[in-house]
Amino acid sequence: MSKQKDFVKFENVDKSYDGKVLVVKDLQLDIEEGEFVTMLGPSGSGKTTCLMMLAGFETPTNGEIYLGGKAISSIPPHKRGIGMVFQNYALFPHMTVYENLAFPLRVRKIPKDEADKKIDKALSMVSLQGFASRMPGQLSGGQQQRVAVARSLVFDPQLVLMDEPLGALDKNLRESMQYEIKHIHESIGVTVVYVTHDQSEALTMSNRIAVFNDGKVQQLSSPDELYEKPVNSFVAEFIGENNTFTGEVSEISGGKCKVKLGNSEIMANPISVKSKGESTKVSLRPERALINPKEKMDNIHSGKIEEVIYHGDHTRVRINLLGNPEFILKVPNSSANLDIKLGNEIKIGWNSEDARALDPK
Amino acid sequence: MSSETKQILTTDGIPLEVSLKKAERKNKIKAFLLVAPLLFFLIITYVFPIGDMLFRSVDDKMVTQMLPKTFKAMESWDGQELPEEEVFAAFHEDFIKLVEDKREGKLSTQLNYTKNGFKSIIKKLRRASKKFEEGNYKEQIMSVHKRWADVEYWRAIQRRAPEFTGQKYLKGMDMYVNEEGKIVSVEEDRRIHRVLWLRTLEIAFFVTVFCFLMAYPIAHLLATLPMKYSNLLMICVLLPFWTSLLVRTASWMILLQQQGIVNDFFVGIGLVTDDNRPEMMYNKTGSYVAMTQILLPFMVLPLYSVMKTISPSLMRAGKSLGGTPFVAFWKVYFPLTIPGIGAGCLLVFILAIGYYITPALVGGASGTLISNQIAFHMKSTLDWSFASAMGLMLLSGVLVIYWLYNKIVGIDNIKLG
Numbered sequence: 001m002s003k004q005k006d007f008v009k010f011e012n013v014d015k016s017y018d019g020k021v022l023v024v025k026d027l028q029l030d031i032e033e034g035e036f037v038t039m040l041g042p043s044g045s046g047k048t049t050c051l052m053m054l055a056g057f058e059t060p061t062n063g064e065i066y067l068g069g070k071a072i073s074s075i076p077p078h079k080r081g082i083g084m085v086f087q088n089y090a091l092f093p094h095m096t097v098y099e100n101l102a103f104p105l106r107v108r109k110i111p112k113d114e115a116d117k118k119i120d121k122a123l124s125m126v127s128l129q130g131f132a133s134r135m136p137g138q139l140s141g142g143q144q145q146r147v148a149v150a151r152s153l154v155f156d157p158q159l160v161l162m163d164e165p166l167g168a169l170d171k172n173l174r175e176s177m178q179y180e181i182k183h184i185h186e187s188i189g190v191t192v193v194y195v196t197h198d199q200s201e202a203l204t205m206s207n208r209i210a211v212f213n214d215g216k217v218q219q220l221s222s223p224d225e226l227y228e229k230p231v232n233s234f235v236a237e238f239i240g241e242n243n244t245f246t247g248e249v250s251e252i253s254g255g256k257c258k259v260k261l262g263n264s265e266i267m268a269n270p271i272s273v274k275s276k277g278e279s280t281k282v283s284l285r286p287e288r289a290l291i292n293p294k295e296k297m298d299n300i301h302s303g304k305i306e307e308v309i310y311h312g313d314h315t316r317v318r319i320n321l322l323g324n325p326e327f328i329l330k331v332p333n334s335s336a337n338l339d340i341k342l343g344n345e346i347k348i349g350w351n352s353e354d355a356r357a358l359d360p361k
Numbered sequence: 362m363s364s365e366t367k368q369i370l371t372t373d374g375i376p377l378e379v380s381l382k383k384a385e386r387k388n389k390i391k392a393f394l395l396v397a398p399l400l401f402f403l404i405i406t407y408v409f410p411i412g413d414m415l416f417r418s419v420d421d422k423m424v425t426q427m428l429p430k431t432f433k434a435m436e437s438w439d440g441q442e443l444p445e446e447e448v449f450a451a452f453h454e455d456f457i458k459l460v461e462d463k464r465e466g467k468l469s470t471q472l473n474y475t476k477n478g479f480k481s482i483i484k485k486l487r488r489a490s491k492k493f494e495e496g497n498y499k500e501q502i503m504s505v506h507k508r509w510a511d512v513e514y515w516r517a518i519q520r521r522a523p524e525f526t527g528q529k530y531l532k533g534m535d536m537y538v539n540e541e542g543k544i545v546s547v548e549e550d551r552r553i554h555r556v557l558w559l560r561t562l563e564i565a566f567f568v569t570v571f572c573f574l575m576a577y578p579i580a581h582l583l584a585t586l587p588m589k590y591s592n593l594l595m596i597c598v599l600l601p602f603w604t605s606l607l608v609r610t611a612s613w614m615i616l617l618q619q620q621g622i623v624n625d626f627f628v629g630i631g632l633v634t635d636d637n638r639p640e641m642m643y644n645k646t647g648s649y650v651a652m653t654q655i656l657l658p659f660m661v662l663p664l665y666s667v668m669k670t671i672s673p674s675l676m677r678a679g680k681s682l683g684g685t686p687f688v689a690f691w692k693v694y695f696p697l698t699i700p701g702i703g704a705g706c707l708l709v710f711i712l713a714i715g716y717y718i719t720p721a722l723v724g725g726a727s728g729t730l731i732s733n734q735i736a737f738h739m740k741s742t743l744d745w746s747f748a749s750a751m752g753l754m755l756l757s758g759v760l761v762i763y764w765l766y767n768k769i770v771g772i773d774n775i776k777l778g
Contacts, residue, residue, distance in 0.1 A: 103692070
């Protein structure tokens with residue numbers, strides 16, 4: 001069976017709560033069957049609203065959502081057959097773990113022995129065998145989280161929605177749960193739509209990430225592409241660390257452009273600038289810039305070291321470069337970078353290809 | 362040796378326990394002094410008077426003390442035939458003393474509770490006793506009225522000999538101890554209390570049911586509406602609390618009486634004809650309507666406080682897992698509100714079972730409750746011991762309900778707010 005390309009499809013979806021402000025603006029989004037798609041964005045960017053529309057708890061003000069080719073706007077939530085993991089788990093506190101998992105099976109009138117098998121399978125998937133008779137209140141946060149995941153999967157839905165499911169866990173647990181959810185997804189091939197505001201979570205887990213801002217999808221692409229090739233300055237700044245130079249395009253030709261910053265000039269890769277005279281923000285990842293480059297690079301400038309912060313595996317160096325006092329470099333602690341001392345002048349180089357000239361915003 | 366090694370000492374060499382007690386004594390005294398005023402206030406104004414009042418329900422010393430010699434003489438009387446002369450002589454002696462103290466009226470009231478007909482013959486005896494000659498009191502007393510020659514009346518006096526009695530409780534259940542000393546029910550047409558007990562339970566039960574049916578949606582609305590609307594609604598719920606009970610009851614009288622607004626409206630829309638207006642006041646209907654309205658907040662508030670804590674995502678989870686809105690409500694939401702339902706129902710039922718002012722005003726003859734009967738005996742017949750007996754029966758009824766609730770639902774499951 002070939003995988004459906006637009007298993008979930010948002011078509012021109014608008015959403016407004018008060019008739020004055022659009023929370024979601026003209027949303028277009030296709031999600032492939034079996035994919036793990038993350039909606040990432042700052043709070044208030046409309047990502048949770050999209051998830052709620054997909055689950056059926058909010059209705060689109062305009063446009064239509066398709067699930068497996070069928071329009072679902074008029075289908076009530078309980079008939080959509082979508083599993084969901086809520087932010088605070090939403091486990092039924094008066095039911096045991098077993099009863100929580102049995103709930104979706106019971107309402108579907110699945111015979112008891114078959115239901116028991118499914119529950120066993122779901123519990124072993126999240127490694128919680130033997131916890132069936134516990135009450136949710138007797139479980140730790142991580143265990144409750146696993147029960148919530150198991151419950152959303154126990155009735156074999158084709159689509160599972162997760163609304164910041166790891167938000168309440170501490171850092172270590174969150175990281176291990178990220179891998180666990182990713183492995184579950186890989187092993188059963190269910191389509192997952194995941195909402196988070198944590199970019200590292202999104203980068204770790206997803207096949208594709210939709211970056212939301214201001215009710216719009218800013219970019220929808222794979223984690224590496226999102227990080228390496230952001231299409232606008234919002235995405236560039238939201239994902240990962242970023243050095244920016246604000247300036248004006250002074251020359252543009254053959255896939256390269258010159259950007260004038262005050263009284264110096266840098267070479268950059270024109271992404272969203274088209275012509276001379278446009279103002280732009282040039283974005284450069286800290287790890288793309290090298291100290292005292294040996295190979296030939298088309299940007300080599302020197303700056304003064306303002307701050308050195310030791311981070312264990314690497315050292316962050318803040319440099320005043322070309323009028324930007326916030327230029328950050330990440331230097332691996334393995335190499336012999338002995339000349340990194342406060343106040344030293346050093347040479348920094350990078351390829352114009354990695355310096356993306358984006359919209360000025 | 363071993364016990365010495367077990368005892369832990371502080372650095373000063375004082376046993377740890379002793380020094381701990383010493384350190385905490387000051388705090389304990391301070392805490393006690395803080396609660397002491399309230400404690401004494403409660404003892405003086407609550408525990409003591411109520412205890413005294415409840416004691417009256419079994420206390421029967423009054424007659425015992427009024428006729429000490431008579432009861433002493435009666436000890437050897439078997440109660441079959443009329444008593445001997447010595448009983449009459451003792452009774453005469455006691456009676457003369459009572460007349461001197463002007464207390465014979467109290468005796469007649471008390472004896473009349475036991476058997477009707479004592480009032481007039483005691484009055485006659487008082488008048489006649491002034492002319493009594495010494496000796497042969499049996500003949501002289503019996504000649505005052507033929508009832509004095511009736512053994513039944515002497516048995517009635519004997520029944521008042523014990524210092525404590527449970528007869529007021531029997532009376533509250535429409536029962537009494539008959540001449541043979543057996544507990545029997547009073548005649549069918551004189552059983553007023555049993556009817557009242559049953560009616561009290563019935564009205565309290567249905568008021569609780571009505572309150573629950575009305576309060577549940579209101580509380581749900583309060584818990585789910587946005588703040589600015591729910592505050593307004595909360596004020597509407599609490600408004601009755603800030604209005605006098607009498608005003609509220611009186612306004613129901615205006616609304617529901619036969620020439621009242623509701624009846625006018627029914628006639629106006631042609632639901633009933635003018636000469637056929639339904640009676641909605643001064644009967645059970647009046648009690649139901651007014652009590653439900655007055656007790657409604659006691660149901661809304663505990664329900665609201667419980668519903669407020671139920672996350673809306675639980676209902677969503679129920680629906681997203683495939684439950685219809687009804688299943689999600691019934692299996693997820695409703696069970697979580699049970700602590701509030703329990704608290705509200707218990708509160709409303711207990712308040713309703715002892716409700717007094719509203720049924721007295723709007724209940725008419727068929728809508729009055731046991732508490733109205735208690736008030737009647739407190740104020741009109743002045744039979745305080747009977748009133749307090751019924752009060753204690755009501756209290757024990759409430760305690761039984763509380764106990765049952767605790768057995769079935771568990772009292773720690775309750776949530777008042």
